Amino acid sequence: MALIDTRDLYKIYTLGDVEVKALNGVSVSIEKGEFVAVMGPSGSGKSTFMNILGCLDKPTHGKYILDGIDVTATDLSQLAGVRNRKIGFVFQGFNLIKRTTAIENVELPMIYNHTPAHLRHEKAMEALKAVGLESRAQHLPNQLSGGQQQRVAIARSLVCDAPIIFADEPTGNLDTKMSIEVMELFTRLNKEMGKTIILITHEPDIAEYASRLIKFKDGEKISDEVK
Amino acid sequence: MWDSFYAIFKISLKAIFANKMRAALTSLGIVIGVSAVITMLAVGSGAQKSVTDSVARFGTNILFLRQPWDLDESISSPKDVTMDDVYAIRQVDGVAAAAPYITTSFDVKYSNTSVALSVLATDPDIFLTYDWPIESGREFTQREVDDYAQVIVLGASAAQTIFSDVDPLNKTVVLDNIPFKVVGVVKKTGQSGMGFDMDEGALIPYTTGKVKMNAGWNSSDRRALDRVVIKVADFNTIENTKVDIQNTVRNTHRIHPLGKDDFQLDDFASFIEQAKTMGKTMSLLLGAIGAVSLIVGGIGVMNIMLVSVTERTREIGIRMAIGATSWDIRMQFLVESVTLSCIGGLIGIVLGVIITMVVAANSSIPAELSISAVLLSVGFSAATGIFFGFYPAYKASKLTPIDALRYE
Ligand SMILES: Nc1ncnc2c1ncn2[C@@H]1O[C@H](COP(=O)(O)OP(=O)(O)OP(=O)(O)O)[C@@H](O)[C@H]1O
Ligand SMILES: [Mg+2]
Numbered sequence: 001m002a003l004i005d006t007r008d009l010y011k012i013y014t015l016g017d018v019e020v021k022a023l024n025g026v027s028v029s030i031e032k033g034e035f036v037a038v039m040g041p042s043g044s045g046k047s048t049f050m051n052i053l054g055c056l057d058k059p060t061h062g063k064y065i066l067d068g069i070d071v072t073a074t075d076l077s078q079l080a081g082v083r084n085r086k087i088g089f090v091f092q093g094f095n096l097i098k099r100t101t102a103i104e105n106v107e108l109p110m111i112y113n114h115t116p117a118h119l120r121h122e123k124a125m126e127a128l129k130a131v132g133l134e135s136r137a138q139h140l141p142n143q144l145s146g147g148q149q150q151r152v153a154i155a156r157s158l159v160c161d162a163p164i165i166f167a168d169e170p171t172g173n174l175d176t177k178m179s180i181e182v183m184e185l186f187t188r189l190n191k192e193m194g195k196t197i198i199l200i201t202h203e204p205d206i207a208e209y210a211s212r213l214i215k216f217k218d219g220e221k222i223s224d225e226v227k
Numbered sequence: 228m229w230d231s232f233y234a235i236f237k238i239s240l241k242a243i244f245a246n247k248m249r250a251a252l253t254s255l256g257i258v259i260g261v262s263a264v265i266t267m268l269a270v271g272s273g274a275q276k277s278v279t280d281s282v283a284r285f286g287t288n289i290l291f292l293r294q295p296w297d298l299d300e301s302i303s304s305p306k307d308v309t310m311d312d313v314y315a316i317r318q319v320d321g322v323a324a325a326a327p328y329i330t331t332s333f334d335v336k337y338s339n340t341s342v343a344l345s346v347l348a349t350d351p352d353i354f355l356t357y358d359w360p361i362e363s364g365r366e367f368t369q370r371e372v373d374d375y376a377q378v379i380v381l382g383a384s385a386a387q388t389i390f391s392d393v394d395p396l397n398k399t400v401v402l403d404n405i406p407f408k409v410v411g412v413v414k415k416t417g418q419s420g421m422g423f424d425m426d427e428g429a430l431i432p433y434t435t436g437k438v439k440m441n442a443g444w445n446s447s448d449r450r451a452l453d454r455v456v457i458k459v460a461d462f463n464t465i466e467n468t469k470v471d472i473q474n475t476v477r478n479t480h481r482i483h484p485l486g487k488d489d490f491q492l493d494d495f496a497s498f499i500e501q502a503k504t505m506g507k508t509m510s511l512l513l514g515a516i517g518a519v520s521l522i523v524g525g526i527g528v529m530n531i532m533l534v535s536v537t538e539r540t541r542e543i544g545i546r547m548a549i550g551a552t553s554w555d556i557r558m559q560f561l562v563e564s565v566t567l568s569c570i571g572g573l574i575g576i577v578l579g580v581i582i583t584m585v586v587a588a589n590s591s592i593p594a595e596l597s598i599s600a601v602l603l604s605v606g607f608s609a610a611t612g613i614f615f616g617f618y619p620a621y622k623a624s625k626l627t628p629i630d631a632l633r634y635e
Pocket of ligand 2: 048168
């Protein structure tokens with residue numbers, strides 16, 4: 001059975017009397033260990049799709065089964081545990097918490113699953129090592145470069161051993177060199193740790209790193225090819 | 228579990244310290260509220276205690292006879308309370324002493340000083356009713372009363388104010404152009420606020436006062452007294468003695484058996500009750516003033532917490548995305564508001580205790596700190612934090628992750 005399985009997902013926003021179909025019947029199935037790139041024009045519904053996959057948002061209709069759990073039948077507030085254990089997020093804007101050191105940011109998901117303090121520290125350090133930032137553990141986000149911040153965010157997404165990583169334009173705010181660093185990191189996570197990675201991007205170069213490419217247009221999936 | 232709670236606590240502390248000035252100003256509201264509650268309650272219970280104390284020192288076996296202030300209109304020719312009543316009452320079984328009582332305020336002059344004192348015109352029986360022991364000199368005598376003697380007994384503070392270092396005995400002071408010889412000084416009683424304040428007053432023979440000085444003349448009868456102070460020998464039979472006194476006075480006033488009393492006999496039981504209810508009302512009122520400022524402080528906390536939630540909406544979204552439950556978010560903000568309130572509360576307690584001690588030491592306002600008032604304000608400030616923090620925390624926890632993350 002697929003790790004991620006969506007059937008006819010719709011997301012409809014009503015603004016006054018205008019209906020926006022951000023998602024218009026999307027069915028996708030993703031197996032464990034896949035590295036998927038999602039592309040499409042701006043406003044085509046990529047982020048909307050990923051936010052639903054990441055249990056941050058609910059579809060208007062349709063069904064979504066995540067690792068055997070019917071997520072659409074569950075209240076979002078009940079899904080905190082699922083987000084914590086099964087999903088790691090990497091955002092375009094990094095989304096680290098301000099005035100909080102790199103290591104504390106990485107420890108955060110473990111606070112919410114009640115990992116004992118000493119273990120928390122150990123695992124956070126390990127994750128920072130995995131992204132090559134152990135020397136920056138005590139730095140605050142505003143003392144790190146964009147690429148470093150994004151790597152801290154990746155460390156945070158790894159630290160609870162979540163099998164899936166969602167990344168919404170993770171290189172959108174990075175220059176080419178940093179983008180390559182980050183993409184190589186993702187590739188390693190996919191190859192060596194077997195993480196399932198779903199990544200949104202506008203750049204074909206970035207999409208090259210993935211093994212499968214899904215294209216969106218106007219809220220619909222228009223192509224889906226495995227390389 | 229504890230580790231995580233501690234971690235959330237640290238997060239909250241960090242948020243507080245990130246905005247030190249704001250936290251300080253917010254706590255200030257609670258500081259003021261809590262110190263107001265403590266001080267007000269202390270002043271309230273101190274006042275209550277001093278009232279009951281002074282009543283107790285008076286003795287509960289004191290009765291006052293006087294004409295009622297709101298005389299029944301059906302009484303056609305009410306009689307004043309006079310020495311005739313005093314003499315008659317002294318004969319009643321169970322009465323230990325009865326003294327006339329007329330108070331007037333006079334300027335008392337000695338060399339260059341002039342002090343306004345309240346002067347009680349009375350007779351030696353007054354020393355048998357009130358506990359006013361002589362410090363130096365002597366009481367004035369019945370003989371002096373009979374002779375309209377110009378003698379005066381001063382209260383301790385009054386003597387101090389007029390004479391400072393000079394020995395007052397046998398000196399002459401002038402009241403209303405009449406010279407009086409100081410024959411005695413009463414020991415400091417430390418009693419104030421209720422009845423006659425002996426420390427700040429003086430005693431003269433009622434005869435001298437009435438005849439030579441028109442003391443207390445508001446009645447057509449030159450013989451009228453303000454009241455008669457009666458001391459009952461045994462408190463346990465005070466009710467019987469009261470009835471006997473009542474009958475005696477009815478007799479001297481020649482009241483028809485079916486007529487109404489034209490006088491009133493007060494005992495201190497009712498005074499104590501009155502004083503107690505007054506004290507309680509006062510405590511309540513003062514407490515309410517304190518409570519209002521605490522509520523205002525609490526609203527300040529709520530306001531800042533709402534701002535804090537709005538400011539940190541994105542942060543809330545991030546926390547939710549990485550697995551914080553609604554409960555975690557709610558706890559974070561509740562701990563923050565409770566911490567703010569409790570810091571304010573602790574400072575408020577210290578400040579309140581200091582203010583209370585300063586007030587008690589430097590003014591005549593009695594103030595009595597009570598553990599219960601302190602505990603009450605601790606509980607109150609924690610409750611303020613929970614109560615006023617709850618809505619902002621709840622609001623934060625109800626956000627959906629995507630709305631929080633998208634918040635600009
Ligand atoms: N909260 C919202 N309310 C109303 N409409 C929304 C909301 N969120 C998204 N939309 C609409 O849904 C559509 C899809 O948005 P989405 O963010 O998924 O696009 P995207 O493919 O991620 O675009 P981009 O590449 O620019 O990030 C857009 O037309 C957008 O206007
Ligand atoms: Mg997008």
